[in-house]
Amino acid sequence: MFNNDDVMAALNGVAGPDGRPLAETGAVSGVSIRGGKVFVSIAVAPDQANAAEPMRVAAEAALRRLPGVAGATVVLTAERAPGSGQVASGPAAAPARQPAHPASKGPGLEGVKRVIAVSSGKGGVGKSTTAANLAIGLARLGLKIGLLDADVFGPSVPKLFALEEKPETSADGKSMIPLEKYGVKLMSIGFLVAQDQAVVWRGPMVMSAISQLLRDVTWGELDILVVDMPPGTGDVQLSLAQNASLSGAIVVSTPQDLALIDARRGINMFNQVNVPILGVFENMSYFLCPHCGGRTEIFAHGGAKAAAEQAGVPFLGEAPLDMAIREGSDAGRPVMAFAPESPQAAPYLALAEKVRDAVAAEAPKGPKITIG
Numbered sequence: 001m002f003n004n005d006d007v008m009a010a011l012n013g014v015a016g017p018d019g020r021p022l023a024e025t026g027a028v029s030g031v032s033i034r035g036g037k038v039f040v041s042i043a044v045a046p047d048q049a050n051a052a053e054p055m056r057v058a059a060e061a062a063l064r065r066l067p068g069v070a071g072a073t074v075v076l077t078a079e080r081a082p083g084s085g086q087v088a089s090g091p092a093a094a095p096a097r098q099p100a101h102p103a104s105k106g107p108g109l110e111g112v113k114r115v116i117a118v119s120s121g122k123g124g125v126g127k128s129t130t131a132a133n134l135a136i137g138l139a140r141l142g143l144k145i146g147l148l149d150a151d152v153f154g155p156s157v158p159k160l161f162a163l164e165e166k167p168e169t170s171a172d173g174k175s176m177i178p179l180e181k182y183g184v185k186l187m188s189i190g191f192l193v194a195q196d197q198a199v200v201w202r203g204p205m206v207m208s209a210i211s212q213l214l215r216d217v218t219w220g221e222l223d224i225l226v227v228d229m230p231p232g233t234g235d236v237q238l239s240l241a242q243n244a245s246l247s248g249a250i251v252v253s254t255p256q257d258l259a260l261i262d263a264r265r266g267i268n269m270f271n272q273v274n275v276p277i278l279g280v281f282e283n284m285s286y287f288l289c290p291h292c293g294g295r296t297e298i299f300a301h302g303g304a305k306a307a308a309e310q311a312g313v314p315f316l317g318e319a320p321l322d323m324a325i326r327e328g329s330d331a332g333r334p335v336m337a338f339a340p341e342s343p344q345a346a347p348y349l350a351l352a353e354k355v356r357d358a359v360a361a362e363a364p365k366g367p368k369i370t371i372g
């Protein structure tokens with residue numbers, strides 16, 4: 001069996017960003033070996049993202065040649081600016097408006113009929129919880145569903161689905177086989193990079209990593225691939241919305257004014273790149289008392305509905321702020337999987353039905369993936 005030293009020795013046969021052997025450059029920011037598979041992250045400067053792609057490919061090839069390696073995945077990441085805890089600043093850190101790599105169509109996406117984004121203008125509104133419950137709900141409705149956790153800034157799928165294993169690699173070593181739980185095929189950067197790894201992604205790296213997650217995964221036949229987008233409406237999100245050939249987008253918001261302002265930005269972002277808005281979903285809409293079942297409208301309830309009406313897009317429903325939803329999400333037991341008949345699951349199931357009906361009403365459009 002091979003070990004870390006073998007991996008570093010193999011990487012030394014590849015020229016790093018500055019021309020020196022890769023392992024000597026200090027650019028290798030993470031190595032993980034599990035069950036014959038090796039995952040490596042390489043930190044490169046944002047302005048070298050395009051140039052670093054051949055190095056990434058060469059590193060994967062070198063690792064696959066190592067005796068005993070069943071599969072190798074190499075991703076490009078960016079390191080924290082020293083001491084800041086923030087993405088490094090300066091012109092080189094400017095996010096990518098354009099794809100980091102030339103157009104390519106992922107082999108794994110050939111059988112994917114539709115790609116639908118679940119997005120939010122701001123973090124923490126329950127976008128991932130909604131995406132997970134929606135995906136499970138759609139699977140319960142009999143559709144073939146995948147969920148791609150494209151929120152590389154804070155991947156939630158490993159926790160939401162209580163998964164710690166890493167994806168298998170295909171027999172030819174070229175693609176990853178998604179994990180599967182509750183009837184949903186799953187892929188997340190969180191499966192590949194240790195959760196506590198100090199990695200902050202910058203624009204080009206985000207696109208590179210997400211395109212690998214889209215392109216290098218054997219999704220098989222899917223009716224819908226649900227994409228849990230990174231929160232926000234910056235250039236990374238815009239670029240992803242523009243290039244992932246989305247059939248539609250759902251904007252998740254809480255009822256507070258600030259969240260709604262950001263939700264409107266989200267709607268504008270998708271409008272800007274001509275992605276149809278399937279609608280707005282209000283999460284944490286009202287508080288459902290676990291003791292008496294009483295309903296309290298903590299925030300000014302109904303704001304998302306008004307925002308949807310104002311923007312001329314459908315309103316897709318509202319889910320309560322509820323202990324069972326939070327506990328289920330945080331324990332890897334989404335409410336849709338464990339209590340599908342419960343009142344807490346009902347709004348997510350209704351959302352799934354609306355999404356199913358909306359996509360059934362339009363002509364199928366094969367994805368045209370142009371990032372990667």
Ligand SMILES: Nc1ncnc2c1ncn2[C@@H]1O[C@H](COP(=O)(O)OP(=O)(O)OP(=O)(O)O)[C@@H](O)[C@H]1O
Pocket residue numbers: 120122123124125126127128129130151154156231283284319320321322323325326327329330
């Ligand atoms: N309807 C709800 N009721 C109670 N808690 C909820 C609800 N929806 C989400 N949560 C909880 O809120 C927290 C944030 O949810 P989640 O991770 O889904 O949000 P997010 O918008 O994807 O966040 P981020 O953008 O930071 O990834 C989690 O602890 C989750 O369990």
